Amino acid sequence: MELGKKTWVFADGDLPPQGESEPLGHEALMIVNNCGETAEITLDLLFEDKAPKEGIKIAVPAKRVNCFRMDFIIGEEGYQIPKGQYAVILTSNVPVVAAFGRLDRRKDMAYYPVAGYSI
Amino acid sequence: MELGKKTWVFADGDLPPQGESEPLGHEALMIVNNCGETAEITLDLLFEDKAPKEGIKIAVPAKRVNCFRMDFIIGEEGYQIPKGQYAVILTSNVPVVAAFGRLDRRKDMAYYPVAGYSI
Amino acid sequence: MELGKKTWVFADGDLPPQGESEPLGHEALMIVNNCGETAEITLDLLFEDKAPKEGIKIAVPAKRVNCFRMDFIIGEEGYQIPKGQYAVILTSNVPVVAAFGRLDRRKDMAYYPVAGYSI
Amino acid sequence: MELGKKTWVFADGDLPPQGESEPLGHEALMIVNNCGETAEITLDLLFEDKAPKEGIKIAVPAKRVNCFRMDFIIGEEGYQIPKGQYAVILTSNVPVVAAFGRLDRRKDMAYYPVAGYSI
Numbered sequence: 001m002e003l004g005k006k007t008w009v010f011a012d013g014d015l016p017p018q019g020e021s022e023p024l025g026h027e028a029l030m031i032v033n034n035c036g037e038t039a040e041i042t043l044d045l046l047f048e049d050k051a052p053k054e055g056i057k058i059a060v061p062a063k064r065v066n067c068f069r070m071d072f073i074i075g076e077e078g079y080q081i082p083k084g085q086y087a088v089i090l091t092s093n094v095p096v097v098a099a100f101g102r103l104d105r106r107k108d109m110a111y112y113p114v115a116g117y118s119i
Numbered sequence: 120m121e122l123g124k125k126t127w128v129f130a131d132g133d134l135p136p137q138g139e140s141e142p143l144g145h146e147a148l149m150i151v152n153n154c155g156e157t158a159e160i161t162l163d164l165l166f167e168d169k170a171p172k173e174g175i176k177i178a179v180p181a182k183r184v185n186c187f188r189m190d191f192i193i194g195e196e197g198y199q200i201p202k203g204q205y206a207v208i209l210t211s212n213v214p215v216v217a218a219f220g221r222l223d224r225r226k227d228m229a230y231y232p233v234a235g236y237s238i
Numbered sequence: 239m240e241l242g243k244k245t246w247v248f249a250d251g252d253l254p255p256q257g258e259s260e261p262l263g264h265e266a267l268m269i270v271n272n273c274g275e276t277a278e279i280t281l282d283l284l285f286e287d288k289a290p291k292e293g294i295k296i297a298v299p300a301k302r303v304n305c306f307r308m309d310f311i312i313g314e315e316g317y318q319i320p321k322g323q324y325a326v327i328l329t330s331n332v333p334v335v336a337a338f339g340r341l342d343r344r345k346d347m348a349y350y351p352v353a354g355y356s357i
Numbered sequence: 358m359e360l361g362k363k364t365w366v367f368a369d370g371d372l373p374p375q376g377e378s379e380p381l382g383h384e385a386l387m388i389v390n391n392c393g394e395t396a397e398i399t400l401d402l403l404f405e406d407k408a409p410k411e412g413i414k415i416a417v418p419a420k421r422v423n424c425f426r427m428d429f430i431i432g433e434e435g436y437q438i439p440k441g442q443y444a445v446i447l448t449s450n451v452p453v454v455a456a457f458g459r460l461d462r463r464k465d466m467a468y469y470p471v472a473g474y475s476i
């Protein structure tokens with residue numbers, strides 16, 4: 001059964017320092033694909049003061065949830081998100097459900113989930 | 120009065136270590152049934168790299184909120200969610216309102232609520 | 239301008255211990271009334287294993303946001319929410335925007351916002 | 358591509374103490390403008406027990422995400438949000454996606470994201 005939306009926006013990305021102990025500080029994008037075919041997904045990133053990075057390609061197999069680390073290189077071309085504020089615009093060929101979260105290790109540990117806007 | 124939706128998706132489950140002090144690290148699914156009859160609910164779980172676990176049966180009585188610990192065995196058959204990334208797809212015979220949260224005790228204490236997608 | 243919805247559900251209330259230092263552990267319900275008249279609001283509470291508490295009366299003046307501490311006595315009759323899992327169903331005579339949050343002081347400090355479901 | 362809504366409400370603002378170490382305690386409003394033109398935005402603030410502060414003017418360039426610190430002076434006139442509970446009502450001439458978060462440094466570190474209501 002198809003579940004979700006083809007477009008998701010996460011307005012508040014900002015990669016934290018990794019810190020020194022596991023689990024390391026990071027941000028991640030979780031994508032649920034409940035369809036019967038692979039979800040072909042494009043990520044566009046917006047920044048505060050420079051042009052967007054468009055067209056990052058990722059995929060999620062049918063009937064799987066995948067977790068994409070935003071602090072690792074991402075997409076077919078291996079893009080590294082720079083430090084500072086960014087936003088994620090996700091577009092998929094099939095409906096998906098996405099979630100975005102940060103784990104910050106500066107002084108202990110704090111989670112920061114970012115609400116998704118979907119259409 | 121019926122309140123809620125019959126389908127909910129939570130995209131970011133990942134059971135944390137329990138830690139050593141109360142309250143122990145865990146994840147939980149809270150379900151509000153404001154209808155006049157029992158909510159008969161099925162949970163399907165999606166994973167990163169293996170086939171889904173489908174058909175976990177739970178129930179919430181009329182006019183109650185129930186909290187299901189995801190780190191305990193769950194459902195009539197007593198299923199244990201494995202370590203690693205998972206997503207929850209909830210379907211109910213009557214409208215319900217659901218919420219999902221994690222409590223992580225690795226280094227102190229951090230809450231992580233996961234947004235629900237509902238239809 | 240009217241903004242919001244007349245019904246809100248928060249699925250995951252569970253009053254934490256107060257702890258010993260300010261700000262004390264608590265839960266709170268924030269309600270925005272952007273209308274030109276007072277919002278007359280009823281709260282119904284659902285529990286895990288006992289009958290609901292219905293008909294708690296509160297009000298929010300026109301063009302104000304009010305914060306209701308859920309660990310204090312609440313409503314005209316002075317109701318005290320018991321320990322344990324509960325859910326809040328809010329109904330208002332005019333549209334409002336509501337938010338619900340927990341501050342837990344067991345071992346340092348952790349916020350837990352609870353997503354609202356609104357119709 | 359236009360993405361988002363022209364009105365957003367955040368029901369739970371309450372500026373935390375700054376604390377003494379970076380990152381300092383604060384609240385922030387993130388706004389994504391994926392349109393081809395500048396988003397001209399007005400913020401109205403509601404309080405618990407005094408009249409609203411209306412008409413704070415901010416702008417977000419085309420194809421950018423901007424982060425507005427709520428603990429700094431804000432808008433063309435340089436308004437300082439007072440201590441205590443407040444709510445934010447955002448109206449934009451073009452659709453935007455907004456998110457609101459708090460970082461509290463009282464005893465370590467805690468994030469508190471505030472759900473947005475949008476129409």
